[in-house]
Amino acid sequence: MIILKRFLLMLQFMTTIPIPVNLDVNDEDFGKGLALAPLIGLIIGGVVAGAGYILNMFFAPAISAVLVVITYILLTGGIHLDGLGDTFDGIFSNRPKERILEIMRDSRVGTYAVLVTVCNLGLNAVLVHSIISAHMYFTLILMPVAGRIGSVAGAAVSKYARSGPGLGKSFIDYCGLKELLVSAIISIIAFTAVRGVTGAFLCIFMYISAALLVKFLGRKIGGATGDVLGAVCELNQTIFLIVTYLLVFR
Template sequence: MKAVLQGCILAFQFLSTIPFRKQCEINESTLKWALRSFGIVGLIIGGALLGVLTLLQGIIPSYLLAVLLLTIWVLLTGGLHLDGWMDTADAAGSNRSIEEKREILKDSRAGSFAVIACILLVIWKFCLLYFLADSKSQDGTVLLTAVPVLARLQALWLLYKHETFYQRGLAFYWKRNLTFLDILISMIILIPFVLIAKAVLFLIIIQFLFTYLYGRWASKSFSGINGDLVGASIEGAEVWNLAVLSIYILYVTA
């Protein structure tokens, strides 16, 4: 039980800014439970977004609500995955060799591609959140909680299916302790979603398509993955899921 609790806390410490000051042991057991808790971190983030949306929808203008939701989203993750998104954009946009792209990933400075990619990501998230805030779909509102959950679960699948291009770093240590059983355990969190809203199955299926396409692109562009690419996949998956959710609301529940 101690390993379960410490693993869950480690997941929050690695993936969010939610304050857990407890010092946790880092070993094979706690790392496994940290990986299994990725979805729980997403659930807390999604739950916070759902709470704000439910409380303020119809009370404040939808555009302000969308800005507030986006701000909370960034604050809860500390911009960690956004940093990976920007580093990935700089590397991918450089049109250099694979080795040079990998070196660019390690550079903390933001180039023009990083800035452009960040602006586009924020615009897309804002527009999709605005659509959701302006929507009267109850299913769509509830499914907002599933968006960050699915984005973090797909990161596990990405780690499981693709090799890291360095035998060091956070992504390598995560992958070394990740098994298919861990992924199955992490996915238990989706059962309540399926029972509450069957439409989440649609999101899950389409999410697999995103992870497959992203994984193929990362393998071709970088011959593997690292922490930045995994972080970028979370940001990309969140936008993808918001877009799919918006299409579902627009064409299925309308």
């Protein structure tokens, strides 16, 4: 039952799918539930891939690609995109650590947040266009899995950067090696089922990519926050699309 509870918790937190269940959860459930994030990615990927397949029946691939990206945003509520924007506003402000953390928590949107969000979504749309044009819908299934690999791997290899409380603290404090291994098993099975042996190696690469990203983004603040984990999710997802494009089209 605890696994089901944590699965539903992650589904409620990471998507806008209506789950009319009131869950009795604590900080540990958030952190340990992150092990199931790749499963949530599979659900998101299934919806996104299905949308891409249907949209491509009625629209040109370029239009379908933009609509697929919009579908993804609606399905996730833009929660990780918000973290991406906040993280870049903070780390590119060239301020001391505490000021960076204040900027990241500020609800106002800065120049770097707008720039990185526009660039990231634009690049995703172009890459998805190539994928849809080639009818490679399986890639869209794995895309959100690669992103959620970023969140769980990032949490597992990081320490919490803030001195006070925050939702990211729950994830980082309670997501450790066990959760990383569980997520890896789920992810490797998914990648291998869709892409074979190549998928397994690609999955391992995505974990390495996530670890490097979280270290890079967290170097100025001495760790990670919830925003940083969101940023790693979105960036890892884009890296997956870029690598897939290079493997298939070049």
